[in-house]
Amino acid sequence: MPVNSRTALRICPLCEATCGLTLTIGGSAVTAVRGDREDVFSQGFICPKGAAFGGLDADPDRLRAPLVRRDGELREATWSEAFDEIAVRFTAVTREHGPQSAGVVLGNPNVHTMAGGLYPPLLLAALRTRNVFSASTLDQMPKHVSSGLLFGDANAIPVPDLDRTDHLLLIGANPYESNGSLCTAPDFPGRLKALRRRGGTLTVIDPRRTRTARAADRHLAVRPGSDALLLASLAQVLLAEKLADPGPLTDLVDGLDLLGDALAAFTPEAVAPACGVDAGTLRTVARELAAAPTAAVYGRIGSCTVPHGTLASWLVDVLNILTGNLDRPGGALFPLAATARAPRTPGPGKGFALGRWRSRVSGHPEAKGELPVAALAEEIDTPGEGRLRALVVIAANPVLSAPDGDRLDRALADHLDFMVSVDPYLNETSRHADVVLPPPPPSRSAHFDFALATLAVRNQVRYSPAALPLDEGAMDECEIHARLVLAVSGAHGAPWETVDEQAVAAALDRAGAPRELAARLGGTTGPERRLDLALRLGPYDLTLDDVLAAPHGIDLGPLRPRLPEVLKTRSGRVELLPGPIAADLPRLRAALGRDHAPLVLVGRRHLRSNNSWMHNVPALKGGSNVCTLQVHPDDAARLGLVHGEPARVQAAGGRVEAPVEITDSVRDGVVSLPHGWGHGRPGTRLSVAAADPGVNVNQLLDGTLLDPLSGTAVLNGIPVEVTPAH
Secondary structure: OOOOEEEEEEEOOOOOOOOEEEEEEEOOEEEEEEEOOOOOOOOOOOOHHHHOHHHHHOOOOOOOOOEEEEOOEEEEOOHHHHHHHHHHHHHHHHHHHOHHHEEEEEOHHHHHOHHHHHOHHHHHHHHOOOOEEEHHHHOOHHHHHHHHHHHOOOOOOOEEOOOOOOEEEEEOOOHHHHOOOOOEOOOHHHHHHHHHHOOOEEEEEOOEOOHHHHOOOEEEOOOOOOHHHHHHHHHHHHHHOOOOOOHHHHHHEEOHHHHHHHOOOOOHHHHHHHHOOOHHHHHHHHHHHHHOOOOEEEEOHHHHOOOOHHHHHHHHHHHHHHOOOEOOOOOEEOOOOOOOOOOOOOOOOOOOOOOOOEOOOOOOEOEOOEOOHHHHHHHHHOOOOOOOOEEEEEOOOHHHHOOOHHHHHHHHHHOOOEEEEEOOOOOOOHHHOOEEEOOOOHHHOOEOOOOHHHHEOEEEEOOEOOOOOOOOOOOOHHHHHHHHHHHHOOOOOOOOHHHHHHHHHHHHHHHOOOHHHHHHOOOOOHHHHHHHHHHHHOOOOOOHHHHHOOOOOEEEEEOOOOOOOOOOOOOOOEEOOOHHHHHHHHHHHHHHHOOOOOOEEEOOOOOOOOOOOOOOOHHHOOHHHHOOEEEOHHHHHHHOOOOOOEEEEEEOOEEEEEEEEEOOOEOOOEEEOOOOOOOOOOOOOOHHHHHOOOOOHHHHOOOOOEEOOOOEEOOOOEEOEEEEOO
């Protein structure tokens, strides 16, 4: 280690794997990064994103001071000026037009920060708006909805017990490159290799022969969009051949007797033409799942962002239930995070409801308190009572990540009265803001994974204090969020610490704990006091001091069965065939006889990327290398496409051009472009990303095609036309 250097531990905030990092600090900068070999969860694993932590941390394009729009231009301002502007102009809009004139957009990075875990709920409560949009309706909302309907809790998501299962079936997932999602697992690839070394079986269902698929025992190149049909056929085989056996869950499951009739139409023979996998293979996969000593089915973004995403997510857990593998070691289990509420007494709960309100323009039903982000533009630019006029955007870039970015771009520019962005960059979305509030680099922020620990494949708890002090003039991310809550709620000027004090009091009241406990809380800041309280009220009898005394984390053991305590359904049981699911099955049956498009588009993940928010780091750049249109050789010959030459891709929302990459890693009838690129718009301060922008695949979508139960945009299986660009 160089002279005058030191090391600091930090949990990586750059993907869902949450690996422990050892940072080398030289002066006031991160000079090197390696995996923390003593981390109780990741044990030294690191990926290219984690290795690039220092580059992201020191990016010269990061904003270092607030920006406030003056005379049409964003100019540096003081923090006081920025919050004064919000307090005057944002509240003026909501006073004149009511709380529903305001909206909030939450991006993916919120789940990777301590502030993002603590303050958005307080912001929403202060605003009293139903106009909430997030990255979930571009990704994971189908899983929340299916879990809510099955278990009564939209956040009760079972994860595969990767380290103990004998048979893992992945559908729409590519963890060799994504590092996993809704399944927090450092070194996911290494865990898959260990599965096969111990004699287990890995089956991958994906229209592309991904790195994950190449490592599998069996790869089924499914036709995009037919995921629910394929899964339904597996369940139909289990039921028709009397292979279904929920085991100990049998007496806890309602609707098992109705499932056979509900899925009777989805025989392998009926499904095979639609999904492109032969009936014999489907029967074999179903029988192998039933015969495995333990097994787990796991589906992710490829099976969520399709027309039947909620049905596919539901069927993943139906298969785990029918094979007796839900809530079973080696199957799929419910993690128990250190800050989870203490386990409740089993019995009837409040249940889960969909469509409690609807969007103003298209009438989309809410799901989990959110409206589809694909509807954001129309809610802003469509005239009428209740139009969105003021927007808070926190760590989100929907101009690139949501369908029809051009329309949203225009709506943000021309139809909003006021917009606030909390973002370290002036990106394609934040460039439209009237005030931009930049959080400090991650090395200067404390870190705790509130959300991702609830999805971890092993129970554990870890906390990272800030590795470096704040730069002069910078503001802590938690303070930014707290002051924003005060500014939009009419309490501007109150000490920001009051936000955390009120949150502590409310948490004590909800838990039925004495207010006197607040005086015993540890920590040096309001956020740390709130973390200490969550740990004390949690299921492991921990305190913040306990966690601080274990800088590499505390291992809380393997996942354990948790039913029926997890259930919050009105019946207190697993509701296997809930009403909204049963009502949507005829739409899936109609897909059996539908002609499939000759050419459809799918996205793809890349190891050095995570949506749009890391592309300004030189080590993670590469738009021109990454944003190729992958085409099967037979399709390329039929369409007259040449490797390396540009092709024009046309769909309902627009068209883009991208260089052709001819490869047999995609099945015939499928082309692929990655998600999150297209950094060519003016007015940003992303010098690296703008120099190599790639193309925005979401500009091919017009935002009208959604999974009706979850409001999730259909991003995969989109019909396209492809022609040579010359």
